[in-house]
Amino acid sequence: MRRIKWFMPVFFGLLTLLWVLAENLQLLPWSYFPIRKVLMQYSGILAMATMSIIMLLALRLKPLEKLLNGLDKSYRLHKWLGISSLVFILIHWFWTKGSKYLVNWGLLDKPGGKGRMLSSIDASSFEGLLHSLRHSAESVGEWGFYVLLLLIAIALVKKINYPIFLTTHKLMSVVYLLFVFHSLVLLKFSYWQQPIGWFVAVLIIIGCWASIQSLLGNIGQKNKVQGYVESFHFYKSNHVLNLSVGTSKQWPGHECGQFAFVTFLGQEPHPFTIASMPNSSGSVRFHIKAIGDFTDRLNASIKVGDPVTLEGPYGCFNFKSKTDHQIWVAGGIGIAAFTARMEALVNAHQTCSVDLFYCTQSPDPIFIQYISSLAKQANVKLHLWDVNKQGFLNAKQIIEKSMNWAGSDVWFCGPQSFSSALQHAFDELGLDKSKFHYELFQMR
Ligand SMILES: Cc1cc2nc3c(=O)[nH]c(=O)nc-3n(C[C@H](O)[C@H](O)[C@H](O)COP(=O)(O)OP(=O)(O)OC[C@H]3O[C@@H](n4cnc5c(N)ncnc54)[C@H](O)[C@@H]3O)c2cc1C
Structure with missing residues (x-):
């Protein structure tokens, strides 16, 4: 910014x-x-x-x-x-x-x-x-x-x-x-x-x-690959669709935390964070929350094999920092940005410790089980925050629960208002502005 x-x-x-x-x-x-x-x-x-x-x-x-x-x-x-x-x-x-x-x-x-x-x-x-x-x-x-x-x-x-x-x-x-x-x-x-x-x-x-x-319709043309719906699963309690798109190894790869524009036939492109780590099969996974016209209909309107165009990857939310501790904050479906990184950490040598705060208003037991297990394997300390029971998470609560917060940087993904509130609070607590990284889930 x-x-x-x-x-x-x-x-x-x-x-x-x-x-x-x-x-x-x-x-x-x-x-x-x-x-x-x-x-x-x-x-x-x-x-x-x-x-x-x-x-x-x-x-x-x-x-x-x-x-x-x-x-x-x-x-x-x-x-x-x-x-x-x-x-x-x-x-x-x-x-x-x-x-x-x-x-x-x-x-x-x-x-x-x-x-x-x-x-x-x-x-x-x-x-x-x-x-x-x-x-x-x-x-x-x-x-x-x-x-x-x-x-x-x-x-x-x-x-x-x-x-x-x-x-x-x-x-x-x-x-x-x-x-x-x-x-x-x-x-x-x-x-x-x-x-x-x-x-x-x-x-x-x-x-x-x-x-x-x-x-001429050439925007993003060079970054497009044609794929198909490989598999999908809908988490009923939190209305999140886990969508896997196969690209027959066409996908150029991505960094954890990046996103892509996903286009189904006859629909406009929608941006979604890539929830899977880069892999050699060319499969790309997304967690898509049903919140509006397009995402509400998606689960019922797709079937395996449907054509999907992916455009990307885009974004600089890439977890690159020199600190030895990171604080990750996910607001709702913002968790998608962190799942790819956790998958990558399962296999990689971890150089820094991580506290992950996952705030949700509609916890789905199976989805939470998936996040908890991934966090455990990635050696990430998960703090599950049920907003309905605990209210909105604030910066003070984050630093109380994180080790060595002063030497950390913060990676936030979620709603704009939550991002602004945290950014402001961390600023007041003395966190250097350059250490607050975030992805805006809004383009308009
Ligand atoms: C960088 C980025 C990453 C995102 N990652 C995820 C993710 O991993 N999972 C997830 O569930 N959501 C993600 N989103 C949000 C997602 O793109 C919107 O929720 C989705 O497009 C809503 O479409 P809708 O028609 O169902 O909702 P609507 O009710 O029509 O719109 C809801 C919101 O989404 C925006 N939006 C709608 N259509 C588009 C579009 N075609 N392009 C851009 N914005 C649009 C609108 O401005 C509005 O703010 C991301 C957004 C951005 C910008």
């Missing part, structure tokens, strides 16, 4: 610096319309640059994932940038259309001059061509803005179900390409000869490439 928190101020700071260098702000007259003109350009640049990065992040590129410390963090940045771009576009819209409304309502005087005279632009030059397209570019920008507002609202209102969100979100690429046309025509021509223009041009090229990949 630290990396993605740094990205935004650094990125916006750099854009601002390059823009200030390109504008002669000292000579700017202190009146509404000249200020409007430069700020319209500034907000447009920020919006376009931000959207280009958003397009790139949507591609799920592995090098970027590594850089940002996991796909969940990368999607978090994608979301923050999405909200930022909305703010920039609203500001841009205000300077453009809002100012016109203010004039119409008599709140502002109409500007006297018309800016740079059209006659000074050679109509046969490239600049002249761009000038002739201004009107179309303005209309495209305005309509793109209205569609974008709708798409962002769909993305942010979580009540709108995921398949609708996914389908409509693909239209973002089309809107982005419309904004590219708008920007190429309307960005101040002199910027293209300066670092701000070069930087924006590079971002736009990257953004166009990314949006075309997205429209």
